[in-house]
Amino acid sequence: MLRRTWVWVAFVLVHAVVIWLGFVDDHAASWDVDQLYRWWAGLTLSGDAFPGITEDWIYPPLAQLPILLVGAFRGVVDYTLGWGLLVTALDAAAFALLVGRGRSRGRMLAAWFWLAAILALGGVGMYRLDAITVPFAVAGSLWLIGRPWLGSALLAVATWIKVWPAALLATAVIAVRRRLAIIGGAAAVSAVVVAVVLLAGGGPHLLGFVGDQTSRGLQIEAPVSSVYLLLALAEVPGARIFYDPDLITFQITGPSVDTVIMLMTPVLMLGVLAIAVTGAVKAWRGASFVALFPPLAAALVLGFIVLNKVGSPQYMTWLIAPIVIGLAIDRRRWLRPAGLTVVILALTQAIFPFWYDWILVLTPAAVWLLVLRNVTLLALFVWVVVRVARVPVRQALPLRVSE
Numbered sequence: 020m021l022r023r024t025w026v027w028v029a030f031v032l033v034h035a036v037v038i039w040l041g042f043v044d045d046h047a048a049s050w051d052v053d054q055l056y057r058w059w060a061g062l063t064l065s066g067d068a069f070p071g072i073t074e075d076w077i078y079p080p081l082a083q084l085p086i087l088l089v090g091a092f093r094g095v096v097d098y099t100l101g102w103g104l105l106v107t108a109l110d111a112a113a114f115a116l117l118v119g120r121g122r123s124r125g126r127m128l129a130a131w132f133w134l135a136a137i138l139a140l141g142g143v144g145m146y147r148l149d150a151i152t153v154p155f156a157v158a159g160s161l162w163l164i165g166r167p168w169l170g171s172a173l174l175a176v177a178t179w180i181k182v183w184p185a186a187l188l189a190t191a192v193i194a195v196r197r198r199l200a201i202i203g204g205a206a207a208v209s210a211v212v213v214a215v216v217l218l219a220g221g222g223p224h225l226l227g228f229v230g231d232q233t234s235r236g237l238q239i240e241a242p243v244s245s246v247y248l249l250l251a252l253a254e255v256p257g258a259r260i261f262y263d264p265d266l267i268t269f270q271i272t273g274p275s276v277d278t279v280i281m282l283m284t285p286v287l288m289l290g291v292l293a294i295a296v297t298g299a300v301k302a303w304r305g306a307s308f309v310a311l312f313p314p315l316a317a318a319l320v321l322g323f324i325v326l327n328k329v330g331s332p333q334y335m336t337w338l339i340a341p342i343v344i345g346l347a348i349d350r351r352r353w354l355r356p357a358g359l360t361v362v363i364l365a366l367t368q369a370i371f372p373f374w375y376d377w378i379l380v381l382t383p384a385a386v387w388l389l390v391l392r393n394v395t396l397l398a399l400f401v402w403v404v405v406r407v408a409r410v411p412v413r414q415a416l417p418l419r420v421s422e
Contacts, residue, residue: 026127037103038107041142048146048371048372050146056102057098060093070083078180079180085148102146126346132346136338136364140364144333155176156184170191171204175208241328255274259271294315294322298318298319306410306413309348311407318407325397356399359395363396370389
């Protein structure tokens, strides 16, 4: 009982601190919520436009739900504060499911890791749509065995808010034996979303977010961009940072950058596919859910980050769910990756919002800090991919002797 009390006290304190971080330094960490989300909510609630329905949007349709929910109370509570409170409420629901009665050491360690991760990443981890998806991802993953329909449905909801939980859904289809339940839950949610969008007249814009992602350039925080950042730091002709007003983000260019941009999407798809196929072979050969799900989920999520040409700081929140599940299932094996993840999140907060302006003017220390974060991220990716390759199986493939 005492352990559970302390972890809940820490939950309240951590969320209070991170909510506060969204209001310091001229709302630097919460700019998206304070400006973009507030604006989108105003457009829809006033009837001027409905992003995702009347026009293409960078996010899937369900991303409108939390944005509008907070906007509906804008006359009662400040929009940015309301967003922080909504994330806290969702986190609390999933946190309660994770902690339970506080008797599992693995789950308690996972709970403490989650709080450390939230604090390490800071305001950017809370004031983005990604923060809404994390509790859905944690709860959905925890329910995959006991309640696969519900677990799959929660992961599908998260996927229709921000695409990354599709990695967890794919892992569930591979690692959970009740695959029909996993597919059924996700299909049911998807059917409802598609039907609502079509009835609202948004059919032409249903998948607008997909085309937007594939047409993007190299964002400066992406791991692949580290090479171009170092080229720019070395003053190689053509290597420079520039601002994209359409995407409201900073990108980088340099020698052969168009070729790299063109290759990154197939590299991402092939890399993720290779990991998924490896996991599928392990499952076919009898690997258990306990052994396979955590490393495969982490590998697919990290694949979406490391092989991506977009590297927004909030993407680091994606790491939380698979590490939480890994600790809950096998705390000893996942303790070191969890520690490395906290380091990655802390480096990310140092980069954004605190050192971001220094990166834009190519201050060497700031650029090397970002490179260090990306190298550490790559190291974690390699570790989980190796873990997937080494997942034990229950049976060997039978040998066939040709006649």
